[in-house]
Amino acid sequence: MSEKVTIYDIAEKLNITAATVSRALNNNPKIKEATRELVIKTAAAMNYKQNKLALALKSGRSNNIGVIVPRIDSNFFASVIRGIEEELYPHGYQVIICQTHESIKRENENLHTLVDAQVDGIMMSVTGVSNENDSAFRNVLEKNVPLIFFDRSKHIDGVSSVTINDFKGGYLATKHLIDEGCRNIAHFSGDQSLDIFKNRFLGYKQALLDNGIEFKEEYVIYTKSAVDAGKESVDKLLQLETPPDALFSSSDFAALGAIQELKERNISIPNEFCVVGFSNEPFTKFMELSITSVDQSPLEMGKMSARVFLEQVDKTDTIKIEKKVVLAPELHIRKSSAKTNF
Amino acid sequence: MSEKVTIYDIAEKLNITAATVSRALNNNPKIKEATRELVIKTAAAMNYKQNKLALALKSGRSNNIGVIVPRIDSNFFASVIRGIEEELYPHGYQVIICQTHESIKRENENLHTLVDAQVDGIMMSVTGVSNENDSAFRNVLEKNVPLIFFDRSKHIDGVSSVTINDFKGGYLATKHLIDEGCRNIAHFSGDQSLDIFKNRFLGYKQALLDNGIEFKEEYVIYTKSAVDAGKESVDKLLQLETPPDALFSSSDFAALGAIQELKERNISIPNEFCVVGFSNEPFTKFMELSITSVDQSPLEMGKMSARVFLEQVDKTDTIKIEKKVVLAPELHIRKSSAKTNF
DNA sequence: TAAAATTGTGTAATCGATTACACGAAAGTA
DNA sequence: TACTTTCGTGTAATCGATTACACAATTTTA
Numbered sequence: 001m002s003e004k005v006t007i008y009d010i011a012e013k014l015n016i017t018a019a020t021v022s023r024a025l026n027n028n029p030k031i032k033e034a035t036r037e038l039v040i041k042t043a044a045a046m047n048y049k050q051n052k053l054a055l056a057l058k059s060g061r062s063n064n065i066g067v068i069v070p071r072i073d074s075n076f077f078a079s080v081i082r083g084i085e086e087e088l089y090p091h092g093y094q095v096i097i098c099q100t101h102e103s104i105k106r107e108n109e110n111l112h113t114l115v116d117a118q119v120d121g122i123m124m125s126v127t128g129v130s131n132e133n134d135s136a137f138r139n140v141l142e143k144n145v146p147l148i149f150f151d152r153s154k155h156i157d158g159v160s161s162v163t164i165n166d167f168k169g170g171y172l173a174t175k176h177l178i179d180e181g182c183r184n185i186a187h188f189s190g191d192q193s194l195d196i197f198k199n200r201f202l203g204y205k206q207a208l209l210d211n212g213i214e215f216k217e218e219y220v221i222y223t224k225s226a227v228d229a230g231k232e233s234v235d236k237l238l239q240l241e242t243p244p245d246a247l248f249s250s251s252d253f254a255a256l257g258a259i260q261e262l263k264e265r266n267i268s269i270p271n272e273f274c275v276v277g278f279s280n281e282p283f284t285k286f287m288e289l290s291i292t293s294v295d296q297s298p299l300e301m302g303k304m305s306a307r308v309f310l311e312q313v314d315k316t317d318t319i320k321i322e323k324k325v326v327l328a329p330e331l332h333i334r335k336s337s338a339k340t341n342f
Numbered sequence: 343m344s345e346k347v348t349i350y351d352i353a354e355k356l357n358i359t360a361a362t363v364s365r366a367l368n369n370n371p372k373i374k375e376a377t378r379e380l381v382i383k384t385a386a387a388m389n390y391k392q393n394k395l396a397l398a399l400k401s402g403r404s405n406n407i408g409v410i411v412p413r414i415d416s417n418f419f420a421s422v423i424r425g426i427e428e429e430l431y432p433h434g435y436q437v438i439i440c441q442t443h444e445s446i447k448r449e450n451e452n453l454h455t456l457v458d459a460q461v462d463g464i465m466m467s468v469t470g471v472s473n474e475n476d477s478a479f480r481n482v483l484e485k486n487v488p489l490i491f492f493d494r495s496k497h498i499d500g501v502s503s504v505t506i507n508d509f510k511g512g513y514l515a516t517k518h519l520i521d522e523g524c525r526n527i528a529h530f531s532g533d534q535s536l537d538i539f540k541n542r543f544l545g546y547k548q549a550l551l552d553n554g555i556e557f558k559e560e561y562v563i564y565t566k567s568a569v570d571a572g573k574e575s576v577d578k579l580l581q582l583e584t585p586p587d588a589l590f591s592s593s594d595f596a597a598l599g600a601i602q603e604l605k606e607r608n609i610s611i612p613n614e615f616c617v618v619g620f621s622n623e624p625f626t627k628f629m630e631l632s633i634t635s636v637d638q639s640p641l642e643m644g645k646m647s648a649r650v651f652l653e654q655v656d657k658t659d660t661i662k663i664e665k666k667v668v669l670a671p672e673l674h675i676r677k678s679s680a681k682t683n684f
Numbered sequence: 685t686a687a688a689a690t691t692g693t694g695t696a697a698t699c700g701a702t703t704a705c706a707c708g709a710a711a712g713t714a
Numbered sequence: 715t716a717c718t719t720t721c722g723t724g725t726a727a728t729c730g731a732t733t734a735c736a737c738a739a740t741t742t743t744a
Contacts, residue, residue: 053398053460059702073421081415085414097436377693400730
């Protein structure tokens, strides 16, 4: 059992004080070169390790940052976290993970827990935007903990965010379907109180407008991001008087469900019906009938969030920089929508 | 800006000492009921929050646990982490994520960093098993930090692990292929210095033996867990004098690569060639030609690891319990290998 | 009624590191 | 020689909470 070695132990051994040891180890220029070398050598010999908790208490900085996501086992969020971790690793920050499971109560708990644990910053993708109970967010801001939203963000003054241009993503996807000759294009949306779904929808609508295609309310269906939900929703669409000939889904999973259902009904994809998803989940590429999807560059999003945090954390508390980074979405055209080029 | 409230502030306001405040807040039975209530009420009114860093320094426990994985953006590891987080959440532990990117140097760094950060435990899936430089592991054990391996483990005395029965997984997969009528069964393996790959291989071999099928060295190929590697490896197999009619791959990704290559060569699956993968990645189920795979119940594995940790952390330091939990693998039979039942 | 036990709080050390301030010794300046 | 700097290190407070020990006040016991 190796007993823990402190600077006091080193001090005692060398007949000097802990203050000198501390200064020597921190390369304080006031320390004599000979003393510094001696201390450093002795510290190494005694296998000294700085107690990070003591340092954290003294400095008020824990060198931990918190990340809050709805769930970690989705490729998108896992990739963002990967990006954050990789960017922050060289700076000595550790990444603490929290999941909300889409529960606002849980989100608030997580925010409080992270603030209480004195993390040096919080990066999150919000679960909901209900403005009723913002006290958890206010608490974060009052404590001056840098907060950065990625992907799903909230409108809060002074808070930075890293998102993609969802409007453009929706526009690109829809324009592509129009270019493929589709004229009755349906849309699976999500909770439109979240910007990401609202903007994808608006991009979809604008693309229709710009190309002289009438927008039809009944072509928009609010769907969960799940395979079964996609099946049910496409079912509804096919019962319409004029069933659509294409679908732009805000979720890859719902798009997959739609495709499965269409196949069961022997509707040929992409000839009779084109499908575009969103997120570029790995499986969209792997399918035999690969699925066209909008990529959100999650790795880059994570790295960018980390960089925004690093910029923010160095500044004095008084200066608040609000940075809104918007990444460009990229349409990956695959078999589910490419009538011609594939 | 809310200044931070400490127990000293509360004490001052009430004209008592910080010690009394601390005791009142901790429900120490020696405190008068009236005092306790007053303190608790005042603490709430002043918006007091316990400083976790001070507590951590005093107690030596950070309430953080570290998780080390090769990478986080694979469904398997992300699911394990999800399980760990969910199980530990009610106990107030936070989960710190580290990635090794399959680098032993990085693995050692992560171990040191976590120990220095005074995590209360470490759960990990090892990256390599080279015994040359075990100092990082010895450091963990010397500091009495509970260590738990999941999935990929190392043989270290006194260290618990949660794995699946990979031998049985390999056996089940191979037996299934035999039952489907395959007689020339190839195997994609990984780095056999890792138990998981060794045992899957041994299960494969035993199944052949038990069913009177000759084991052929040239049917075993060491392949990376990647789509391209799978393509290349199946290419090699097809050049053999007696090409195989089935494949048990230790990796779903390699299995997918193999399937893509076989299709390009117009080899019909499962009629002419059956394929079984390992890990039950989401895409195996989503494919039109769904892929048979061995499930490792990662969520359960994570939860179980967390439970083993919780058992361990309560015990006194002197008693070391070594617990080896082995979960049962489950074969999910799908189109890539089911000649009959599908 | 005196001694003993109990109750409730205060005092002060502790966890380990950092750092403002003080101060003696050495060096530089006039 | 006397005075000012500079250098290097020690002293002690600090970060915020916990807790062994001490002790006065109160209650119980004989």
